[in-house]
Every structure is written in structure tokens, then in C-alpha cells.
Amino acid sequence: MLFLRQAVPAFRRSALASRPLIARSFATTGLRNAEPRSQDHNPSPGDESKLLTPLNDIHSESDLLPPGADPGTVPTDLNQSTGIERLEILGKMQGVDVFDMRPLDASRKGTLDNPIVVHSFGDEQ
Numbered sequence: 001m002l003f004l005r006q007a008v009p010a011f012r013r014s015a016l017a018s019r020p021l022i023a024r025s026f027a028t029t030g031l032r033n034a035e036p037r038s039q040d041h042n043p044s045p046g047d048e049s050k051l052l053t054p055l056n057d058i059h060s061e062s063d064l065l066p067p068g069a070d071p072g073t074v075p076t077d078l079n080q081s082t083g084i085e086r087l088e089i090l091g092k093m094q095g096v097d098v099f100d101m102r103p104l105d106a107s108r109k110g111t112l113d114n115p116i117v118v119h120s121f122g123d124e125q
Contacts, residue, residue, distance in 0.1 A: 052078075052090060052093055052094070053090060054094070055087075055090060055091060055094060055096060055098075058087065058090075061083065064082055064083055064086045064087055065082055065086075066078070066079055066080060066081065066082065066086060067079075068080070077089055078093075100119065104116055104118065
């Protein structure tokens, strides 16, 4: 009997708490999604855009700073990436493999006289 005295009111409280007080209408969802969206913030590969800097025009680290996302929009990787990440994204958008991701030559072992050269972004190798 003690169990019922404690369990029934607790069950009623949880059942009442799970129901919303006002039912939400989905009538405005269709209107919100029907608004035309600008595609400037998310260009397709090969498209001209103010966000895409040609790889020939990148000469310093300051060239890899994006303009940022417009207020009220969700930034994409293209809007907010900087540095090497932005260089990689710009290269992929223009069809260039910036980091040369081909497999290394595994047909031989590298020696001091004939090393297998691994090119890197930095000065040291």
C-alpha cells in the first residue's frame, strides 16, 4: 500500500509534465522554408564567388583570411576556415590537390644517397 501511495502521484506528475501547454502549429514552417536563399555563401566547385580566392592570388597568410559569414547566417567551412585548412578547401573547390595525397614510392627503400623525398608545407624536410 505504501508503494501505491508514493508511485501514483509521481506517475501523475510525470505524465502532466510531458504534455505541452500549447500545441505548436506547423503552418509557418512552410512559409519560412519557402523563402529564397542566396547561394553566395555556399558556392559549388568551379563557380565564381567572392569567397573563392584563386590559388594564383595567394601570396601570404593574410590572403587566407575569409570575409566571414553574414550576420544571421550559419557559417560554412568556406566562411570560417583560415590558414592551411582554407588553402586545402580552396584547392579542392578549384580541383587542385594541394597536399599531393598520392601514395609514396614503395618500390624501394630510401637511403641517404637516394632518399624518398616527402614534400611538406614548411621549410624543413
